[in-house]
Amino acid sequence: MLEGLYSAASGMEAQQQQFDAISNDMANMDTPGYQSTIVGFHDLLYSNGGYGSNVATGAGSAAAVVGRDQTQGELQTTGQPxxxxxxxxxxxxxxxxxGSTGLTRNGRLQLNANRQLTTQEGMLVQPPVTIPAGVPLNQVSIASDGTISTAGKQVGKISLVDVPAPDGLVADGDSVFSATAASGAIRPAKNAALQQGALEASNVDLGAEMAKMETAQQEYAMGSQA
Structure with a gap:
């Protein structure tokens, strides 16, 4: 009996983690460059039913964040330089x-008070890029490789990078990730390019998220009745 209760409780906890992931995905539907979360489930250890029993009882399931859906999001033209x-x-x-290094796909950039290129949260793009005083934003040109020019003169370059195993990155909020031992070291990206005046939309599929939410609710309800 206790084994059954433990199994139900672990299953409910796993579905709660699924709820949290779905809620976070839906909250970031309008966040540029956001990639939806992939949650996987696995069985917990089995144990014998007791002395003299040959029946193996499952301890339920657990959820784990497997990674991010790396499908390219739709490109949306904004006209913002x-x-x-x-x-x-x-x-x-x-x-x-x-001072630590972060990685993001959110390309909605701006200038700070020192005319340095930053994210919307104020984190400096690396290496630091300063747009000269007096240069209108409509005269800023950003090439596909990240090179930034004004009036035909290069003033900096946005560093495009990747890691060997993106699923090993840790999400730190604000669509920023940290490299870990599991992801491997940061390195120059070979297959990345920028398009100026556009943003990559979130790849969250609302219909798919609603379907996952319904399934998780059903599983949670079944566990609560066990």
Whole structure:
């Protein structure tokens, strides 16, 4: 009996993790470059039913974030000169406020008070790029390889990078990720390009998320009645 309760409880906890992932995905449907979460389930250890029993009892299931759906999001034209849509595999390298390195696909960029290129949250694009004073934004040109020019003169270059195993990245919020031992070290991206004046839309599929939510609710309800 206790084994059955443990199994139901672990199953409900797994579905709660699924709920959380779905809710986060749906909340980020309008976040440029956001990639939906992939949640996988696995069986917990089996144990014998007790002394003299040959019946193996399952301990339920557990959820684990497997990674991110790396399907390319739709490119949406904005006409904003500092917006860049990332195409292909890769990330824009940024520097967090604590000095550490972050990776993002959110190409909605802006200038800070020092006319340095930053994310909407204020994290500096790497390496630092400063747009000269007096240069209108409509005279800023960003090439597909990240090279930034004004009046035909190069003023900087956005670093496009990737990692050997993107599923090993850790999400830190604000669509920024950290490299880990599981992801491998950050390296220059070979298959990434930027499109100026556009943004990559989130690849969250609302219909698919609603279907997953309905399934998770049914599984959770079954567990609560066990």
């Amino acid at each position: 500092l917006d860049v849509a990332l195409q292909g595999e890769g990330f824009i390298e940024v520097r967090r406020f604590d």
